[in-house]
Every structure is written in C-alpha cells, then in structure tokens.
Amino acid sequence: MKIPRLILTLIFLLSCFNILSYAQDEPAEEEWDPVSAGTLITWTAPVCAKGELVVQPFFYYTRTRGSFDAEGKYQSLPAGDKKYQYQEQLFMQYGITDRLEIDAEAFYQQNYVRQDGASAHSSGLADSYLYLRYCAIEEKKWIPHLTGILQLKMPTGKYQKLNPDKLGTDSMGTGSWDPGFGFNLSKKFKPFIIHADAIFAFPQQVKVDGVKTRYASYINYDLGLEYFLPKGFNLMLEANGYVQADSRQDGSRTPSTSSSYLTISPGIGWSCQAVQFLLAYQRVVCGVNVDATDSVVLTAIYTF
Secondary structure, three states: OOHHHHHHHHHHHHHHHHHHHHHOOOOOOOOOOOOOOOOOOOOOOOOOOOOOOEEEEEEEEEEEEEEEEOOOEEEEEOOOEEEEEEEEEEEEEEEEOOOOEEEEEEEEEEEEEEOEEEEEEEEEEOEEEEEEEEEOOOEEEEEEEEEEEEEEOOOOOOOOOHHHHHOOOOOOOOOOOOEEEEEEEEEOOOOEEEEEEEEEEEEOEEEEOOOOEEEOOOEEEEEEEEEEEEEHEEEEEEEEEEEEEEEEOOOOOOOOOEEEEEEEEEEEEEEEEEEEEEEEEEEEEEEEEEEEEEEEEEEEEEEO
C-alpha cells in the first residue's frame, strides 16, 4: 500500500523546517553591562566613546586619628589635638576616539589643625593630574578589558616657603613633575565586576627652598570589586596601596622619608542611565610615615 503523496509532502516539509531550525544560530544572549559610578580610586578599564564628556565631582571629609611611624607602629593623636580636611575634587574624561581618551583631575582642599593649644587653617589647590588612556583589548569571554595609562602629575599645590605658624596646613603639594605609566583591567563575572590597576611614577628633581630634592619613584596599586543588586543599587569594596622609597636632598639619601600605606574602602552606590552615585568610607589600616585617617566620600557621575 502506497503512502499518500500528501503525507510524504508534509513529512518532507517538516524535515526541511527542522533542519533549517537547527542550522540557525541561537539568539545571542543580551550582554550584561550594568551602569555604576565604579569604584572609588581603582580605575575602570572601559574608556569614553568618541566625543563623550564625563564629569565626576568628589567631596571628601577626612579625619586624622593618629599616624604610623617609620617602623609602621601606630600612634594616636595626643589628647586635645585635632587634624581634619575637606577636599573637593573634579575628575573629567573626554573621548578622543572610541579607544583613546584624555582625563584631567584637580583638587581643592581646606586643612585644619589644632596642636598643643594652637590652631591653624589653610586652603588652596593641591597637585593636579593629566592622563591619557588607550583601550588595548576589549573584554571577550574570559579575556579582561585592558587599558594602558600615561600619567603626569603637575605641581599646582604650594610646596615651599611654608609658614611655621600654619602648622603644616599650607603644604599642598610636592613641587615635582611626576610622569608615569600603568595599566588597568576590568572583568565581569555576573553579578560581580572586578577592577585592578597599577601606576608607576618617576618624580623629577625640584628645588624646595633652595635644596635640590628628588623624591623616589613610587607605585600606586588598586583592586576593586562591585556587586550589583536590583533596582540600580550596587555594593563596592576596594583596597588601595602606595609604596615610595626615601627621597634625596642635594644628592644624599634622607633617612626615614620613605612612605607606604594600605587603605580599605567599602561603599554603596545607586545608578541609572542619566546619573550615578557612590557613598564610601575609606580607612588607612596600615602604613609607614603616613597619617592614619578615616574619610567619608560622596561622588556622582554625569555624562554629556
């Protein structure tokens, strides 16, 4: 008994449909790309799009609770002494091309000290920075986003002819031009994004009150983690490190002028496409020849 021609035709058509269905690629899963203010200090690797301008103001309130001496031992401030700072920071990024951006960073600060019954206050610009960042590799599967950084610190802060009556509050910078280079990485592991960076800088010789001074080369290194929650919220945790050897004056090494520190910073953010916010707490947990500080930081990002 022959199978009717109609049934054979239907079987043939169904077979062709199934073959075509399997041959087609599965619909691509939508890329997970949440918006946020990023981490507090750690660079995020993606750069601005061509012609895009990103403006990010920061406000810091920093209180000094003590210091770490040349051996890394903690000493609290004497009873009755106080040291604190307000700092306003403006960070801007502009996309020259889709892979190349130029950045600028400026600081204005107000320093307050009360020591042995005497008080002092100073305000002014701190040292400023210029950056050039180039996206070398975009994130793909297990390959992280990789960006190279060129840095130039400019001596816009006061660094010499300091007034002894100001108790050090009028010291705003180092006086040296510091070129440097580095890199940063970013990688998504939904619902996390990990960021890391390292920048090596090489201060140039400067005369400070007539004394030839060369600060040692230094490295900044950072590691940050973002965890994304519903409704635009995210949590942030990062660690920031800094290491610098002894400086030299008139060619001779100056003992006990090296410095290093490690800070830990948790924070919480909220973001939408129009604007992103981050509120964080920053604490210097250990160091050498540095103040032991606690800071509260608020920042926002707006893109033009």
